[in-house]
Amino acid sequence: MPVNSILGVFAKSPLKPLEQHIDKVHECAVLLVPFFDATTSGDWDEAVKVRKQISLLENEADTLKREIRLTLPSGLFMPVERTDLLELLTQQDKIANKAKDISGRIIGRQLVFPQQVQAPFKAYLKRCLDAVSLAKQAINELDDLLETGFRGREVELVAKMINELDRIEADSDDLQIQVRRLLLSLEADLNPIDVMFMYKIIEWVGGLADLAERVGSRLELMLARSS
Secondary structure (H helix, E strand, O other), X not given: OOHHHHHHHHXXXXXXXXXXXXXXXXXXXXXXXXXXXXXXXXXXXXXXXXXXXXXXXHHHHHHHHHHHHHHOOOOOOOOOOHHHHHHHHHHHHHHHHHHHHHHHHHHHHOOOOOHHXXXXXXXXXXXXXXXXXXXXXXXXXXHHHHHOOOOXXXXXXXXXXXXXXXXHHHHHHHHHHHXXXXXXXXXXXXXXXXXXXXXXXXXXXXXXXXXXXXHHHHHHHHHHHXX
8 A cells, every 4th residue: 555545544543554454464364274275185386376375465464564654643642652553563464474484484395294183283273363363353443442532342342352362372372282292193204304394383373373462462551551
């Protein structure tokens, strides 16, 4: 989006660009599901195609991030600190970066998890993406929060979402342990270099939930300062 367009959006709503950014980040991250579907079925042409979409969306999120940083007013007449908004933006952007890193590493090594690991890994991935989806929902409440002066039912709704984010992140930690234990039981029959990269991918997928939880934490801090 051109800078002058971003300025126009800020004129209407200082928080709308952050919502646009998290929407782009979410769109990028959820492509990991069809990406891994393609890799586990051995369709590397499709995997490369989805990877290109992930990379394009990550670049678009980066462009939005830079434009927001350049145009975010320094004297907003609202109960929100500019530094809080910028930190929120940074955490959001890291989710798209992580999705790009995951897909790039898988493509680079043509890495496929063992058959026994694929189903639990997919469940783990989807739970981590649940956190990203919930972070998106919470950020998309910012406009309504602004309208209500960061008080009332909207604040309660966002607080519930933030608590749910913590629960999903805990769930993803439990699922990660299960996937790692299963992979450990199969290590002896696998290429040790591939195993090393598999553990790294498992860690990075968990990072999606961790980053989504950080978005919630930053939003919670922002609400506390604005109340």
